Amino acid sequence: MDIARDVSTTLRRIHQRVTDARNAERPGELSIIAPADISPLMHQFLAFINDPATHERVAANQDDSRLGNTVIKNKSRRPLTPQQVAKVLRMSEEGTHFQREIAEEVGACVDTVRRIRQRARVDPQYLQQLRDADQAKQRLVYQAVELIETKKAGGVPIWNATQLQDELFATHGVKPSISLLCSLLKNEAGMSYKKVRRLSVQTNTNRCLVLRSLYAARMIYYLIEDYRVINVDESWLSTADCRHYKWGARGKANTLSMPLLTSKVNIVGAMDTLGNSYLSMTQANVDTEVFLSFMIKLVA
Secondary structure: OOHHHHHHHHHHHHHHHHHHHHHHHOOOHHHHHOHHHHHHHHHHHHHHHOOOOHHHHHHHHHOOHHHHHOOOOOOOOOOHHHHHHHHHHHHHHHHOOHHHHHHHHHHHOOHHHHHHHHHHHHOOOHHHHHHHHHHHHHHHHHHHHHHHHHHHOOOOOOOOOHHHHHHHHHHHHOOOOOHHHHHHHHOOOOEEEEEOEEEEOOOOOOOHHHHHHHHHHHHHHHHHOOOOOEEEEEEEEEEOOOOEEEEEEOOOOOOEEOOEEEEEEEEEEEEEOOOOOOEEEEEOOOOHHHHHHHHHHOOO
16 A cells, blocks of 8 residues: 555656646656656556455455445335334434444445434434325225225226226325336236237027027017017117226236227117117116107107
């Protein structure tokens, strides 16, 4: 280390002499910087830098965390919990622990411990504010998880986290972040965001096949006897929801039996065996009164 200090002193002295010579506009005096003047010290300095023992000493200092001023940081980079902050303040008040020891105990760095202590000295309510914020976050997480589990139990598709955010704001007046909702969907509900695979409607079950056979046999009888049969049914027209991704259970198929429908027009229609058709359209839900009104008009 003495060699490095001598080299540094020599270089500063030479730099000052060069500056003075240039300011005095005496180029001839620049000849004082002969390579022979600094070559011996420079060779010694380079030998010191390239010495393996020097490298080992530098590596040992780095492994020692710069004389204890820093510790390994928390790799998760999550903020400390109120319990950890309370532990930091308690150990600081005891006065028997160094900041490095406190940081190792809570899994943080020395700078974090120093900021916590400074914040607590400035604001006496700092710890209580952290606890209130943590309780509010826990309530928010509980409400979000409850909504997610309700939708899972009812088979309601969760298209994206924005849908959950809007529903929570409408019902509870809270608006959690999208990142928090995605984390809850992945870690708490065990779901993942993946492409939806469409399935055909299951209409060829044994029950449906039997009912269609009985209906066909009865209709053939009525047609042979020359009855006039009027078939009445209710349906609707709507725009299909063609989104291709939604949240689904991890490890299970992400399927839908049919596309979800948006705003619709309800239709009550009738057709007889002579080819006549009777049609009614409305935007109101088809209940008993609406259907009876159609039947009265049909009979008339």
